[in-house]
Amino acid sequence: MNAFIGRPRILNLMSDLINKLKSYRRHIVIIASTVALVIIAAIIFYIVQLNRRIESERIAQAEAARVEVREERLRAPSTDGFSLYLNSSDVRATANLAGTDYLATSGGLVALDDGGNVRRRYTTLDGLTDNDLTSLATFRDRLFIGTASAGLISFDGESFTGYTFVKPKATRVSALARTESELLIGTLDGGLFEYDGERFSRRFNRATGADFTRVTALLSIDARLYIGTQDAGLYIWREARIERIGTQEGLPSPHVTGLAPLPDGFKDKGRIAVATDFGVVALNDEPGTPASAEFQIASLSAQPNVTSLAVSGERLWAGLFTGGLIDLASDRANRDEPSDKNNSALAETAGLPRSAPAIAYTADGVLWALTGEGAFTREESSAGPAFEAVATSLARERVLTGKHITGLAFDGAGRLWVGYFDAGLDVIAPQTNERLSHVEDDRVREVNFVAFDRSEDRLLVATSRGLVVFDAGLKQSVLTRERNGLINDSIAHVSLVDNAPEGHALVLATAGGLTSVAGGRARSLTAFHGLASNHLYTSASAGSRLFVGSLAGLVELEGLRVVRVYKTSNSPLSHDWVTALAEAEGTLYVGTNGGGVDELLPTGEWVNFADQVGRFEVSQNAMHTDGERVYAGTGDRGLLVYNTRARRWTRISAGLPSQSVTAIVTDDEYIYLGTLNGLMRIEKRILE
Numbered sequence: 001m002n003a004f005i006g007r008p009r010i011l012n013l014m015s016d017l018i019n020k021l022k023s024y025r026r027h028i029v030i031i032a033s034t035v036a037l038v039i040i041a042a043i044i045f046y047i048v049q050l051n052r053r054i055e056s057e058r059i060a061q062a063e064a065a066r067v068e069v070r071e072e073r074l075r076a077p078s079t080d081g082f083s084l085y086l087n088s089s090d091v092r093a094t095a096n097l098a099g100t101d102y103l104a105t106s107g108g109l110v111a112l113d114d115g116g117n118v119r120r121r122y123t124t125l126d127g128l129t130d131n132d133l134t135s136l137a138t139f140r141d142r143l144f145i146g147t148a149s150a151g152l153i154s155f156d157g158e159s160f161t162g163y164t165f166v167k168p169k170a171t172r173v174s175a176l177a178r179t180e181s182e183l184l185i186g187t188l189d190g191g192l193f194e195y196d197g198e199r200f201s202r203r204f205n206r207a208t209g210a211d212f213t214r215v216t217a218l219l220s221i222d223a224r225l226y227i228g229t230q231d232a233g234l235y236i237w238r239e240a241r242i243e244r245i246g247t248q249e250g251l252p253s254p255h256v257t258g259l260a261p262l263p264d265g266f267k268d269k270g271r272i273a274v275a276t277d278f279g280v281v282a283l284n285d286e287p288g289t290p291a292s293a294e295f296q297i298a299s300l301s302a303q304p305n306v307t308s309l310a311v312s313g314e315r316l317w318a319g320l321f322t323g324g325l326i327d328l329a330s331d332r333a334n335r336d337e338p339s340d341k342n343n344s345a346l347a348e349t350a351g352l353p354r355s356a357p358a359i360a361y362t363a364d365g366v367l368w369a370l371t372g373e374g375a376f377t378r379e380e381s382s383a384g385p386a387f388e389a390v391a392t393s394l395a396r397e398r399v400l401t402g403k404h405i406t407g408l409a410f411d412g413a414g415r416l417w418v419g420y421f422d423a424g425l426d427v428i429a430p431q432t433n434e435r436l437s438h439v440e441d442d443r444v445r446e447v448n449f450v451a452f453d454r455s456e457d458r459l460l461v462a463t464s465r466g467l468v469v470f471d472a473g474l475k476q477s478v479l480t481r482e483r484n485g486l487i488n489d490s491i492a493h494v495s496l497v498d499n500a501p502e503g504h505a506l507v508l509a510t511a512g513g514l515t516s517v518a519g520g521r522a523r524s525l526t527a528f529h530g531l532a533s534n535h536l537y538t539s540a541s542a543g544s545r546l547f548v549g550s551l552a553g554l555v556e557l558e559g560l561r562v563v564r565v566y567k568t569s570n571s572p573l574s575h576d577w578v579t580a581l582a583e584a585e586g587t588l589y590v591g592t593n594g595g596g597v598d599e600l601l602p603t604g605e606w607v608n609f610a611d612q613v614g615r616f617e618v619s620q621n622a623m624h625t626d627g628e629r630v631y632a633g634t635g636d637r638g639l640l641v642y643n644t645r646a647r648r649w650t651r652i653s654a655g656l657p658s659q660s661v662t663a664i665v666t667d668d669e670y671i672y673l674g675t676l677n678g679l680m681r682i683e684k685r686i687l688e
Contacts, residue, residue: 067193067200068167074127074153074160077654081683084123085433086131086657087403089395091370093176094361095136097143098157103375103391104133104145106403107678109155116377116390125655127160129153132403132658132677137176139183140197146173148677149658152185163200165190177218184225186215192227209242210235217308219259219272224285226272228256234274236285243295245283250297252278258360260309263316265329269298273316273328275306280318280328301328310360312367313380319360324349325369351387352376399435401426405674407450407621408665412457412472416672418679419447419461419663427474430670430681443478444468449493449621450663455504462491467508479517487524488512493621495539497546507546509536514548516560523560530562531555532576538621540581542588543602549578554590554600572606574598574615580623582630584644589630591618597632597640613640613649624664629687631671633661639673641687650687656680 088107095102100119103110108123108131123131128147135146145153149171152163165171170190177184185193191205191213204210204225212235217228225237233246233254246254251274258275262282266273270284280303284296305321316328326349352358352369359370369376369387374395376387389395402423409417415436418426424440425447446464453460461468466480466489481489488510495507497516505518513526513534527534533552540547548555553567553576566573574595582589586602596615599607622633630642638653639661653659656675663674671682 066167067165067202069200070164070166072162072164074129074162076125076127079125079655081686082125082655083681084125084655084657085399085679085681086123087398087400087678088121089374089398090372090403091375091391091394092134092359093136093146094363094368094370094375095138095143096363097138097155098141100157102136102143103370103394104136105394106133107131107394109133109145110391110394112391116388118391118393122155122160124657129162130658130677134173135176137178137183139178139195144176144183144185146176146185148172165193165200168202175215175218177220179220184218184220186218186227188214188216188230191215192218204237204242207237207240207242209244210237216256217259217275219261221261221272226259226274228259228274230255234259234283238285245295245297249295250281252276252281252299257307258309258318260311260316263311263314265314266300266316269300270296273300273309275309275318277306277321278304280306280309303328307357308359308361310362310367312362317360317362317367319358319369321357323355323371324352324358325360325367349387351389399426399428399433400679401435401438401440403677405663405676405679407447407461408663408672408674408679409450409452409459410665410667411452411459412454416665417450417452417459417461418674419450422446425450425461430667430672437474439474439476444476448491451494451496453496453506455496455498460494460506462494462508464490467491467494467506484517485515485522485524486510486517487515487526492536493538495541495546497541507539507541509539509548511535514539525557525560525562530565532565532567537579538581540583540588542583542586547581547588549581549590552576554578566600572598572608574608574610579620580618580632582623582625584625584627584630587644589623589625589632589642591623591632593617597623597630597642609642609649613651619660619662622662622664624666626666631664631666633664633673633675635660639664639671643687652682 086107088105090106091103093104101112108121110118111120113119122128130147130150132148133145134148137144143155151165151171152173154161168190170187172188173185174188175186183195192215194201194203212229212232214230215227216230219226227235231254233244233251234256236243245251253276255277256274257277260273262270262273270282272283274281274283280301282298282300306318307321308319310317317325318328319325353371353373356372361368361370365380367378375390377390378387402420404421405418406421407419416428416430418428424444426435427437428435443465447461449462451460457472459470466478469477480486490511491508493509497505497507503518505516508515513524514536515522515524525531532555533550535551536548538549544558546557553565554573555562556564568576575592577593578590579593580591588600590598590600594617597609616637617635619633619635624631632640636659638656638659641650657678657680658675660676661673662676665672669684671684673680
């Protein structure tokens, strides 16, 4: 009986166990299925994400490789009332189009006649986007022109076309080279571009290892391209890959200044010559180069300051920054026999300016020396060693000594004084456009500002080495920290203040604070006395108040006591960096570095003009008022003119020597604009 009763129990237990096993198996199947689905979903998700990432990277690479260039047919602006003063004697490149030789200069494009004389000059008044030209090359029946700040221009003999590199952005074209199929365009701020006559590309700069942006020289030989850079040595493109050679591989310096194929007399040294600022080397990268050294580098010359290389008459010539050209074969011989050989080498460059930097260039059997004092040529077959001047009027007729103007002022005799960033001062007769004098010495070289003191009949020149004072007879004296107690010798601006406590005073804004000079006594203020910063840029008086522009705000003073500092944090001032000031009828106009122009009314109210003219950079001390108008020179938008009565702004940009206006002065009839590249005179009547 007990056994009978136990069997069903066992059967039930077994049945329960089987059912549980079945249930567990279903759970396991469900769990396994779920895990499998999760794994499959994860794999699908990973694949989708991977594909998205690959596609995103592909799009990013395609976007990075995309070259966007804006092409524009350039037309001459209306030139009524405009006169241009340029220094065109600095010649940078030459090329021939349809039988005419052209020169790229610091003052535009120059076409020569058959006798080597100037036939015509082309400037911004003829449609050029920039007068500061850097390079030339002919390609597909057009002359291509590199500029210092406005990209590339082409010329077909009659009209100009401009090319602006938008993506990647590049403005400073430094080298042009032509191959059979394309034009190579080297820039100092965007690397290398190619142009096949229809579209621009960036094949070389996209290659692996092509991390250069500052191109200085280009040379194409066979299937290889040599790319010299300003800061990273030499790059070689061959077999669709880039290789770099720097100082570790044997270059004297990473600053490559010139490239040229080596003539036969140097073939034992290598294939090409590479010039740097510390010497010239020969590079051998022929396919037969021993495997132990893929690139062989040998010294050709220890001559420093080489600007360029050119081959003429089977001789290798180097242009020198210190002036003239040198035959590198003679230079090699001079190491053993310096006296006689050196005299012979000097005779080879007879006729060239001794100290003007020179660029060596060859074309059609002619050796060119392109200098800051004009262009010179010598035929390869010439019996004599001397160079002959070309386009002599470029140097003979120039009015301006330099190009980057930082100060303008009229003196009591009506002479126009022009101060330069690094070339001293010119004194010009505006009526005859004649340069009367040039002043440049240890003190008068880096000019920051020029002002005329009518009460003392003297001209005041703020320089990096003190305040230089010229009397009516052009005799100069100087005020410095050591001699006169100035707070700092680097003077950015000088103001004339007649209501100072001591009477007539000179207020000097310097890199170390503020100095007021009156009655032979100098008093100074610094940040310790409440100035917003010791680095000052400008000053202006309005009534009894003196305002000073600094790196950190606008400072208001009374009696050389700081009473208020205006900043963006405590006032409507548009930018803390104040670069220029001008006062008209008690109203102060404040130019800033990035915020444009503000107006501070006598009531203490502020007016900002951003809604009317936008925000921009006002060039240092490039503000001026003639009572009726306020003139503001900008860093990249030309000249802005504000009519104080009509309260209306006008912009002048077309035809300017440069869009960077750096100094302004006016007389009864004209506005004179100093720019980054020359001087322009504008008749006031065109503003009426």
